[in-house]
Amino acid sequence: MNKTYKHVEETRITISELMLPSHANFSGKIHGGYILNLMDQIAFACASKYSSTYCVTASVDTVDFLNPIEVGELVTMKASINYVGRTSMVVGIRVESQHIQSGNVKHCNSSYFTMVAKDDNGKNVPVPGLILNSELEIKRFLKAIKRTEMKKTRQDEFDRDDFIPENYLKDLENYNVKIELNG
Template sequence: MNKPTLYKTVDATRISISELMQPSHSNFNGKIHGGYILNLMDQIAFACASKHSENYCVTAAVDTVNFRKPIEIGELVTMKASINYVGGTSMVVGIRVESQNIRTGEVKHSNSSYFTMVAKDSDGKSIKVPGLILKSDVQVKRFLKAIKRIESKKTRQIEFEGKEFSRENYMNVLSEHNVKLEID
């Protein structure tokens, strides 16, 4: 059995796929269905994470899906994925989706997202993943941004799922929004 790689560069597991958008991928408004794009994003996240970890991976979380611009039927969609962060058994895969009008050549940034993937062994147990070699300031920023998103999520969980939570502490925040409380 080969010894697993201890560290890999971001470029070593970067993946790109392209697909022409068909009428069967559209929603009732004639645009490409967001669920179809999410499915493709999940596939490229799996491929990127599996390539990095050299193991089967599962999706643990999808964070910050930004639908920036609609994708039209007949456009060529290209997805680019790279590992932005690694933990012990998990990886954050950053995905950028671009769509290109084939006739005009115009390229637009359509979607972005971050998928947290976990490496699994043949018994379904989480396993250690290789570390990440960062070779540019962009890669360092992506890694640090992932850490900040993870920390923010933990802070929200503690704040809102803890025993100390009381809505009375948030009444001033609630009053600034379009909400009406009718709690018995």
């Protein structure tokens, strides 16, 4: 079988939406859940465009709300494939808001959505390989690998059957926590 490859450039998607009062939370800022919904939509569109299949969200990594978004601002989301596995893709998303009158642009959020390609029966299907054309694209691919490795290492360390909390009590001394172990 001939393996297909696609350039990162072919994966890029941009959407923009004006933020309305109906998108605001009780403090008058745009609700984070609404932004996450838009991010999930662009991640789906990006992954589906790349893989030419239906895709589902497997995980969301690093959602940091850096700056609030105001009603009346234009939100622009830019997405591209940063990494591909056999059936999965990591979609990098950058969220910016622009004040319409001043033109001032704020970086509001960056996040990584892991999407999995599916066939009509819900089975995982292989995705095309990724062609990396720049130092930035190589860096993004490597960072995705490192995030996955770190997550696996963390799971291996703390999800073990022989995990002993007492071995970590010293690590907790400078945190806002009180330990009261029973038994």
